[in-house]
Amino acid sequence: MCGIAGMSLAHNAASPDAATMDTFVRALAHRGPDGSGHSVVGRVALMHNRLAIIDLATGDQPFYAGSAALVGNGEIYNYRELRRGLEGINFSSNSDCEPPLHLWLRDGPAYAEHLRGMYGIAIHERVARTLTLSRDPFGIKPLYIAEIRDGLAFASEPQALLAAGLVERRVRGATRDELLQLQFTTGAETIFEGIKRVLPGETLTCADGKILERRRRQALPEGGPEEIDEDAALARLDRALEESVDLHQRSDVPYGMFLSGGIDSSAILALMARLNSSPVLAYTAGFDTPGVADERAHAATVAKALGAHHETIEVSEAMVWRHLPEIVACMDDPCMDYAIIPTWFLARRARQDVKVVLSGEGGDELFGGYARYGKAAKPWWLGGRAMRTRGAFDRVDVLRHRPEGWRDGFGASEVLAADGGRTRMQAAQATDIADWLAHDLLLKMDRTLMAHGVEGRTPFLDSGIAAASFRLPDHLKMRKGVGKYLLRRWLEKHLPVARPFAPKQGFTVPVGTWIRGQGSRLGPLVANQEGVREIAHPEKVEALFRNITRWRHGFAAWELLFYALWHRTHIQGLAPEGDVFSTLSAS
Numbered sequence: 151m152c153g154i155a156g157m158s159l160a161h162n163a164a165s166p167d168a169a170t171m172d173t174f175v176r177a178l179a180h181r182g183p184d185g186s187g188h189s190v191v192g193r194v195a196l197m198h199n200r201l202a203i204i205d206l207a208t209g210d211q212p213f214y215a216g217s218a219a220l221v222g223n224g225e226i227y228n229y230r231e232l233r234r235g236l237e238g239i240n241f242s243s244n245s246d247c248e249p250p251l252h253l254w255l256r257d258g259p260a261y262a263e264h265l266r267g268m269y270g271i272a273i274h275e276r277v278a279r280t281l282t283l284s285r286d287p288f289g290i291k292p293l294y295i296a297e298i299r300d301g302l303a304f305a306s307e308p309q310a311l312l313a314a315g316l317v318e319r320r321v322r323g324a325t326r327d328e329l330l331q332l333q334f335t336t337g338a339e340t341i342f343e344g345i346k347r348v349l350p351g352e353t354l355t356c357a358d359g360k361i362l363e364r365r366r367r368q369a370l371p372e373g374g375p376e377e378i379d380e381d382a383a384l385a386r387l388d389r390a391l392e393e394s395v396d397l398h399q400r401s402d403v404p405y406g407m408f409l410s411g412g413i414d415s416s417a418i419l420a421l422m423a424r425l426n427s428s429p430v431l432a433y434t435a436g437f438d439t440p441g442v443a444d445e446r447a448h449a450a451t452v453a454k455a456l457g458a459h460h461e462t463i464e465v466s467e468a469m470v471w472r473h474l475p476e477i478v479a480c481m482d483d484p485c486m487d488y489a490i491i492p493t494w495f496l497a498r499r500a501r502q503d504v505k506v507v508l509s510g511e512g513g514d515e516l517f518g519g520y521a522r523y524g525k526a527a528k529p530w531w532l533g534g535r536a537m538r539t540r541g542a543f544d545r546v547d548v549l550r551h552r553p554e555g556w557r558d559g560f561g562a563s564e565v566l567a568a569d570g571g572r573t574r575m576q577a578a579q580a581t582d583i584a585d586w587l588a589h590d591l592l593l594k595m596d597r598t599l600m601a602h603g604v605e606g607r608t609p610f611l612d613s614g615i616a617a618a619s620f621r622l623p624d625h626l627k628m629r630k631g632v633g634k635y636l637l638r639r640w641l642e643k644h645l646p647v648a649r650p651f652a653p654k655q656g657f658t659v660p661v662g663t664w665i666r667g668q669g670s671r672l673g674p675l676v677a678n679q680e681g682v683r684e685i686a687h688p689e690k691v692e693a694l695f696r697n698i699t700r701w702r703h704g705f706a707a708w709e710l711l712f713y714a715l716w717h718r719t720h721i722q723g724l725a726p727e728g729d730v731f732s733t734l735s736a737s
Contacts, residue, residue: 152181152182152198152199152200152201152211152221152222152223152224152306153178153179153180153181153182153198153199153223153305153306153307153310153600154178154196154197154198154199154221154222154223154270154271154272154293154304154305154306155174155177155178155197155303155304155305155306155310155311156174156194156195156196156197156221156272156274156281156303156304156305157170157193157194157195157298157301157302157303157304158193158194158274158281158301158302158303158304158356158357158358158359159193159194159300159301159302159358159359160193160300160301160358160359160360161193161279161358163193163300163301163359164193164300165190165192165193165195166190166193166194166195170195170314170316171188171190171195171197173310173313173314173315174197174305174310174314175188175197175199176313177305177307177309177310177313177314178197178199178305178306178307178310179199180600180601180602180603181199181201181223181306181307181600181603182198182199182200182201182603183199183201183603184200184201184202185199185200185202185210186198186199186200187200187210187211187212187221188212189212189214189219189221189274191219191274191276192276192279193279193301193358193359194274194276194279194281196212196219196220196221196272196274197221198211198212198221198222201505201603201605202402202403203225203401203402203403203505203506203605204225204229204244204245204246204400204401204402205243205244205245205246205402206402206403208242208243208244208245209243209244209245209247211245211247213242213243213245213247213248213251214242215242215248215251215252215255216255217275217276217277218251218254218255218273218274218275218276219251219273219274219276220247220248220250220251220254220271220272220273220274221271221272222247222250222269222270222271222272223269223270223271223291223292223293223306224247224267224268224269224270224271224286224290224291225246225267225268225269225400225605225607226246226247226249226250226265226266226267226269227246227266227267227397227398227400227612228264228265228266228267228397229245229246229247229248229249229267229400230400232249232250232253232264232265233249236249236252236253236256239252246267246400247269247271250262250265250269250271250273251273253265254273254282259282259353259355259363259365260365261284262284262353262367263367265286266397266612266613267286268286268288268290268291268607268608268611269284269285269286269291270283270284270285270286270291270292270293270306270348271283271284271285272304278357279357279358280355280356280357280362281302281355281356281357282353282354282355282356283295283304283348283352283353283354283356284348284352284353284354285348285349285350285351285352285353286350286351287350287351287367287368287369287613288350288351288369288512288583288587288588288592288608288611289349289350289351289587289588289589289592290592290596290608290611291306291596292306292307292347292483292593292596293305293306293347293348294306294307294308294311294340294345294346294347294348294483295345295346295347295348295354296311296316296317296344296345296346297344298316298317298344300359301358301359301360302356302359302360302361303316303317304348307482307483307597308340308342308345308482308483308720309482309720311345312342312482312720312723317342317343317344317345318343318344319342319720319721319722319723320342320343320344320721321341321342321343321681321717321721322339322340322341322342322343324339324555324556325339325340325341326341326685327553327554327555327556328553328556328557328559329341329484329485329486329713330541330542330543330549330553330556330685330709330713331541331542331543331544331553331556331557332538332541332542332556332557332560333485333486333487333542333590333709334485334486334487334585334586334589334590334593335483335484335485335559335589336559336560336562336563336584336585336589337349337559337562337563337585339559340483341483341484342720347483347589349366350369350584350588351366351367351368351369352364352365352366352367353365353366353367369583369611369613369616370580370583370616370620371616371617371620371621372570373570373571373572373621374570374571374572374573374576374621375573375576375621375622375623375624376621376622376623377623378622378623378626380626380636380639383618383622383626383636384636384639384640384643386618387618387619387636387637387640388640388644389618390612390614390615390617390618390619391417391421391609391615391640392421392424392425393614394609394610394612394614394615395418395421395422395425395508395609396425397609397612398508398607398608398609398612399422399425399426399508401505401506403504403505403506404431404503404504404505404506405431405504405505405506405507405508405607406430406431406432406433406500406503406504406506406507406508407419407422407430407431407432407433407507407508407509408432408433408434408493408496408500408507408508408509408510409432409433409434409449409452409453409458409460410434410445410449410510411434411445411446411448411449411452412445412510412654413510413513413519413634413637413638413641413648413650414510414511414512414513414514414519414610414637415509415510416452416641416645416648416650417510417513417637417640417641417645418508418509418510418609418610419432419452419453419456419458420456420641420644420645420648421609422508423456423457423458429457429458429459430456430457430458430459431458431459431461431500431503431504432449432453432458432459432460432461433460433461433462433463433496433499433500433507434446434449434450434453434460434461434462434463434496435462435463435464435465435492435493435495435496436462436463436464436465437464437465437466437492437659437660438464438465438466438467439467439660439663439664441663442658442660442663443658446462448649449462450462451647452645452647452648455645455647456645461499461503463495463496463499465491465492465495467664467667469495470491470661470664471664471668471729471730471731472729472730473494473495473729474491474711474715474729474730475715475719475726475727475728475729475730475733476601476726477490477491477494477598477601478490478712478715478716478719479715479716479719479720479725479726480494480597480598480600480601481593481594481597481598481716482597482720483589483593483597484712484713484716484720485589485590485593485594486708486709486712486713487590487591487594488659488661488708489594489659490594490597490598491659491661492659493594493595493598493599494598494601494602497598497599497601497602497604497606498602500602500604501602501603501604504604505603505604505605506604506605506606506607507599507604507605507606507607508606508607508608508609509595509606509607509608510608510610511587511591511592511595511608511610511611512583512587512591512608512610512611512615513610513634513637514633514634515579515582515583515586515587516579516583516610516611516615516616516619516620517619517622517627517633517634517635517636517637518575518579518624518627518628518633518634518635519633519634519637520582520633521631521633522535522537522578523575523578523579523627523628523633524575524628524631524633525537526574526575526577526578527573527574527575527578527624527628528574534574536564537560537564537578537581537582538557538560539557541553541556541557542702542705542706542709543706543709545702546694546702546703546706547690548686548687548690548691548694548706548710549685549686549687550684550685550686550687551685559585560581560585563581563584563585564577564581566580566584567579567580567581567584573624575624575627575628576620576621576624579620587611592608592611595608619636619637622636632651637650638650638651661704661705661708662698662701662703662704662705662707662708663704665695665698665704665707665708665711666698666704669695669696669697669698669707670695670696671731672695672707672711672730672731672734673691673692673693673694673695673696674692675714675731675734675735676691676695676707676710676711676714676734677689677691677692677695678734679714679717679718679734680717680718680722681713681714681716681717681718681721681722682710682713682714682717685713686710691710694706694707694710695707711730714734715730715733715734718733718734724736
């Protein structure tokens with residue numbers, strides 16, 4: 151896990167300057183505190199900040215082979231198998247990121263088809279003067295590009311491009327409206343004018359500062375449901391889970407896992423306990439607020455049954471107000487998921503012991519865990535309903551203008567997801583995987599963990615797991631309104647203490663309660679922020695914070711608070727100044 155950045159400039163431009171490269175190094179230092187390297191050849195520059203996980207001694211980047219150089223962010227889990235298949239190659243390291251370079255020399259842009267892992271990769275071929283940029287199929291690792299005056303620039307985080315002065319700090323209005331209504335944004339466009347995402351699975355070939363070719367590797371297998379019975383599906387799932395977790399444990403540094411007490415993380419822990427001779431380190435967060443569902447006790451029961459070493463942290467309201475400005479600051483590509491709060495604190499605690507954590511992201515999307523999939527699977531005359539048809543501010547009257555077209559990107563994903571003979575449930579899953587997973591859950595995980603120099607790994611988001619789960623018949627995903635049926639059956643067999651068919655407790659962060667308690671103090675501060683004044687009526691914002699009586703009011707207030715802090719950092723360019731109140735009070 152690292153940070154990468156660089157530039158590809160037109161043939162008549164000057165070479166990339168040292169000051170820009172130095173800015174990249176500083177801006178992405180949190181992603182790679184163990185060292186940095188760079189390559190500038192002609193008008194193409196590559197930069198790498200390293201978080202050393204595999205091959206601590208000889209794994210520094212860039213890697214060079216023939217006329218090509220590579221920098222990468224992420225992990226290639228099948229690197230040992232790839233090395234065995236590349237006969238006659240004289241490798242310079244034992245790194246997982248060196249085999250992709252030799253694959254590229256052999257196969258060109260098709261090299262990414264062989265990779266099993268999470269990655270953002272840049273390869274420069276100095277003879278043809280091409281730059282190849284690739285991102286993993288699920289979008290676990292980020293990669294961004296910007297068209298600049300003399301060509302293209304890329305980076306693991308948009309804030310590096312902003313810090314270097316390559317792109318102006320301007321909000322793209324349509325994407326902002328989408329963010330306010332959905333809490334995340336879709337597709338290639340980011341909230342910053344001039345900065346785009348390399349989409350999950352894309353490989354771009356660039357030269358002379360222009361994109362010449364795009365190709366895309368799909369995360370999900372094609373086709374509708376397959377014919378398979380429950381016993382065969384369970385046996386296949388067990389093999390796929392064990393293989394994926396085994397691959398995701400490849401590391402030369404200590405690792406642990408995040409344990410929520412839910413189905414997904416309990417399954418990951420069960421596999422880790424099976425594969426490890428020593429106790430697994432497991433971390434769980436809870437809250438000090440009365441009446442909030444707390445997963446710590448159940449997580450402790452699961453951990454004890456598997457002999458794991460279980461660490462818990464309690465997130466208090468005071469901790470949140472103290473650290474929220476820096477938590478929001480790490481979300482340069484914004485998603486307003488309040489789960490960024492416990493995840494940030496979990497990463498901070500885990501970094502005292504480990505550099506790598508495994509987590510259960512992707513289980514709901516691949517195995518059909520959300521109730522909305524059941525509703526989407528029904529035709530409208532049987533009570534079916536499309537996903538995400540209501541925005542967060544639809545019934546909260548504070549904005550100056552009603553957001554228009556905010557669902558267009560999500561709707562486009564729905565159309566694409568419905569191709570290929572998929573059922574309604576499969577289409578709903580594929581839609582979520584394309585945008586909600588990549589641009590909310592995984593983005594949250596990447597930024598909050600990398601803020602502390604921790605690598606997050608997601609064993610469910612693996613080609614083997616996707617092959618074993620996505621084309622399951624709908625009745626093996628959801629039965630009698632209960633999602634993730636097959637995964638629950640697997641857990642019932644291998645870890646019954648997890649009580650996989652017990653009613654779901656749900657996980658929430660009590661931001662509405664916290665904001666309500668400080669509403670009279672927060673309201674004027676939020677209403678007075680430049681970013682909020684642009685989009686909302688200040689007097690209505692203050693009234694909202696004073697009168698939080700429904701869940702949607704608390705959520706809207708949370709989004710405005712998030713946006714106020716985010717805009718201050720990433721558009722106005724102002725660093726956080728202490729806690730929430732002092733930061734919002736600063737001029």
